[in-house]
Amino acid sequence: MTMRRAIDEARALLDEAISHYGLKDVVYDVAEPKEEQYGDLYSNLAFQLSKILRKSPSMIAEEVCRLCSKSIAGCRLIRSMEPHRAGYINFRLNIHELAKITLEEVKSKGRMYGSIDVGKGKRVMIEHTSVNPNKALHIGHVRNLVLGDTIYRILRFTNHNAIVLNYIDDSGLQVADIIVGFRFLNFPLESSKKFDHYCGDDVYVKVNEMYDHDPSLLAKRREVLKAMEDYNSDIARFAREVTVRVLNEQLKTCWRLNARYDCLNFESQIIASKLWDKALRLMQRKDIIKVDDDPASKYHGCVVVKAGIEGEEKVLIRSDGTATYIAKDIPYAMWKLGILEDPFKYVEYAKQPDGSILWATSLDGAGSLHINGAEMAITVIDVRQSRLQNIIAKILSMLDNDSSRYKHLAYEVVALSANTARLFNIEIGDKRFAHMKGREGIYINADDMLDRLHNKAYEEVKARNPDEDEQWLHRTAESIAVASIRYSMLKQDLDKIITFDIEDALNLHGESGQYIQYAYARASRILEKASSIAVVGEERGIDIDSTHIGSEEIALVKAIARFDMVVEDTVKSLNPKTIARYCYTLAMVFNEFYEKVPVLHEKDEHLIKMRLSLVRAFITTMSNCMSLLGIDALERM
RNA sequence: GGGCCCGUAGCUCAGCAUGGAUAGAGUGCCUGCCUUCUAAGCAGGUGGUCGUGGGAUCGAAGCCCACCGGGCCCGCCA
Numbered sequence: 001m002t003m004r005r006a007i008d009e010a011r012a013l014l015d016e017a018i019s020h021y022g023l024k025d026v027v028y029d030v031a032e033p034k035e036e037q038y039g040d041l042y043s044n045l046a047f048q049l050s051k052i053l054r055k056s057p058s059m060i061a062e063e064v065c066r067l068c069s070k071s072i073a074g075c076r077l078i079r080s081m082e083p084h085r086a087g088y089i090n091f092r093l094n095i096h097e098l099a100k101i102t103l104e105e106v107k108s109k110g111r112m113y114g115s116i117d118v119g120k121g122k123r124v125m126i127e128h129t130s131v132n133p134n135k136a137l138h139i140g141h142v143r144n145l146v147l148g149d150t151i152y153r154i155l156r157f158t159n160h161n162a163i164v165l166n167y168i169d170d171s172g173l174q175v176a177d178i179i180v181g182f183r184f185l186n187f188p189l190e191s192s193k194k195f196d197h198y199c200g201d202d203v204y205v206k207v208n209e210m211y212d213h214d215p216s217l218l219a220k221r222r223e224v225l226k227a228m229e230d231y232n233s234d235i236a237r238f239a240r241e242v243t244v245r246v247l248n249e250q251l252k253t254c255w256r257l258n259a260r261y262d263c264l265n266f267e268s269q270i271i272a273s274k275l276w277d278k279a280l281r282l283m284q285r286k287d288i289i290k291v292d293d294d295p296a297s298k299y300h301g302c303v304v305v306k307a308g309i310e311g312e313e314k315v316l317i318r319s320d321g322t323a324t325y326i327a328k329d330i331p332y333a334m335w336k337l338g339i340l341e342d343p344f345k346y347v348e349y350a351k352q353p354d355g356s357i358l359w360a361t362s363l364d365g366a367g368s369l370h371i372n373g374a375e376m377a378i379t380v381i382d383v384r385q386s387r388l389q390n391i392i393a394k395i396l397s398m399l400d401n402d403s404s405r406y407k408h409l410a411y412e413v414v415a416l417s418a419n420t421a422r423l424f425n426i427e428i429g430d431k432r433f434a435h436m437k438g439r440e441g442i443y444i445n446a447d448d449m450l451d452r453l454h455n456k457a458y459e460e461v462k463a464r465n466p467d468e469d470e471q472w473l474h475r476t477a478e479s480i481a482v483a484s485i486r487y488s489m490l491k492q493d494l495d496k497i498i499t500f501d502i503e504d505a506l507n508l509h510g511e512s513g514q515y516i517q518y519a520y521a522r523a524s525r526i527l528e529k530a531s532s533i534a535v536v537g538e539e540r541g542i543d544i545d546s547t548h549i550g551s552e553e554i555a556l557v558k559a560i561a562r563f564d565m566v567v568e569d570t571v572k573s574l575n576p577k578t579i580a581r582y583c584y585t586l587a588m589v590f591n592e593f594y595e596k597v598p599v600l601h602e603k604d605e606h607l608i609k610m611r612l613s614l615v616r617a618f619i620t621t622m623s624n625c626m627s628l629l630g631i632d633a634l635e636r637m
Numbered sequence: 638g639g640g641c642c643c644g645u646a647g648c649u650c651a652g653c654a655u656g657g658a659u660a661g662a663g664u665g666c667c668u669g670c671c672u673u674c675u676a677a678g679c680a681g682g683u684g685g686u687c688g689u690g691g692g693a694u695c696g697a698a699g700c701c702c703a704c705c706g707g708g709c710c711c712g713c714c715a
Contacts, residue, residue, distance in 0.1 A: 496650080595680085
């Protein structure tokens with residue numbers, strides 16, 4: 001918050017200069033420069049004004065600085081400003097003041113340091129994970145989960161009433177595939193493997209192989225799919241049993257990854273609840289859909305979304321009366337935004353590791369709880385679904401004239417690096433990556449990757465902490481594994497494919513989740529030892545004004561001071577990369593401080609106190625930031 | 638055929654929204670630094686015609702256009 005205050009002061013000064021020119025509403029930027037030699041803040045105002053005033057930026061910069069020179073005295077954080085001949089206006093801050101108010105603010109806000117009220121309590125639904133319940137999560141699903149869960153954490157931190165949904169497509173084709181395996185191809189229901197792995201790695205892959213050799217099996221699949229539509233049929237019951245077993249195993253993986261949910265939405269229940277009929281009637285009334293009655297049309301006899309949405313027609317109901325995939329998503333989206341009345345009852349499905357209750361939709365039950373009806377709905381699905389998501393968003397915007405309430409958070413897929421692809425015997429020539437393929441068994445399961453990371457981390461932790469007990473070692477190794485995979489999924493931009501390389505992923509050095517954890521652990525150890533060597537517990541009455549503050553300390557203060565601006569950027573752009581990279585930078589700045597600046601080995605007690613309180617501020621900021629990323633803060637590792 | 642996205646160091650990527658000060662990380666390779674708060678670290682070196690060509694601009698990695706290379710989407714599948 002404090003860097004923001006400094007920027008506000010700079011802007012106030014510059015605005016004053018702008019009004020001297022008789023101008024207003026000039027768009028310009030005040031930010032931290034990348035190099036220290038250019039001061040603590042800089043502005044590009046002179047460049048912006050040069051277009052209007054038809055003078056050179058450097059002349060304007062000089063003038064602006066002259067115009068502001070008197071007002072600087074009234075500033076708390078701005079100490080000086082000077083023009084640079086390149087045309088920039090550079091500011092120097094009163095570092096002691098910045099340090100003082102930053103440390104004070106972190107201390108007083110504690111766990112809420114960095115939080116800003118963007119949401120004003122607004123209810124937002126965020127759907128993520130939504131893995132078909134016929135297989136285990138692979139690393140592609142992990143990207144979805146981690147993005148969604150991190151967005152959730154950031155929304156919650158910025159005062160949104162955020163609700164997390166996990167959509168369970170328990171009546172789709174992929175589920176039908178494994179039911180075919182169990183019912184018609186004699187796959188046993190028990191296996192020594194984790195059930196989701198067994199269904200995905202063995203049953204699903206092999207059934208799909210068998211389709212290739214015996215196409216008549218496809219008729220069995222249609223039969224199963226049809227039977228599953230009748231909620232009370234024997235096949236439907238059996239399918240629910242199997243999918244719930246898979247789901248329960250998937251949820252273990254999700255919880256392992258530090259995710260949590262508020263509600264499971266079962267597709268079979270959306271269908272059975274007749275929500276679709278209501279959605280259909282509503283769209284009819286609003287003239288969004290029509291029956292294609294043109295015998296010459298390829299969609300003759302279907303209910304389609306009218307042309308004009310994304311420039312193409314889209315079938316919602318086939319000529320045989322069955323609903324298409326997208327048709328199931330529409331009533332669900334309406335439910336999210338409260339456009340339709342809530343037909344569901346909710347039952348407690350599970351108690352989650354964080355202590356919260358996971359609810360599930362139900363068709364019967366007594367509860368009066370209603371989960372639907374948010375001001376905004378965010379759906380996390382990969383970019384391949386963009387076209388369909390756009391159609392849904394368009395339909396919804398036609399219903400309530402607000403096109404911004406339904407957001408698709410699109411992200412690119414996770415693919416295998418050339419080296420990793422070779423482990424699956426895939427030859428990719430000179431390509432750089434290979435796509436994963438569920439039906440062919442070409443993917444890396446999330447649990448397997450976590451186990452590998454866990455084992456690697458376990459060795460490292462044990463080497464450093466040989467006297468710790470097994471339980472602690474494993475708990476720590478698990479936290480490191482999760483941090484590692486979460487950070488690797490977050491650091492990349494949403495529109496870039498993640499080229500996943502197992503070897504790289506197992507490298508515990510460099511820009512990574514464990515680097516972040518390591519910085520935190522180092523800081524924690526300083527505080528731990530500080531309390532035992534009887535220097536000080538509390539640093540009261542530190543006179544920062546008369547204390548020397550070196551460049552590493554300044555860098556750390558500044559990094560801490562801009563946390564809330566990063567939080568704001570992240571929540572506005574819905575791009576978790578921003579906060580992830582900040583967290584890494586904060587860790588890096590601390591590591592530099594740690595290497596060069598002694599805390600407990602310092603002679604001057606005054607400096608020890610000041611540095612200890614800086615370390616405390618770092619710990620608080622880092623802990624808040626890591627919590628947004630779903631990365632555990634470890635006091636030792 | 639139509640639409641969306643990507644192309645920056647050997648490799649994996651920031652920077653691009655809102656153009657401006659010598660283009661940054663990590664990794665790899667090479668060098669240093671642990672009787673001192675955890676070396677999962679730090680410091681230094683190596684390494685780049687920012688895909689290509691044009692345009693607007695005082696100024697382009699960034700904006701506009703074209704092209705090249707790669708990926709994805711466009712089904713009465715999900």
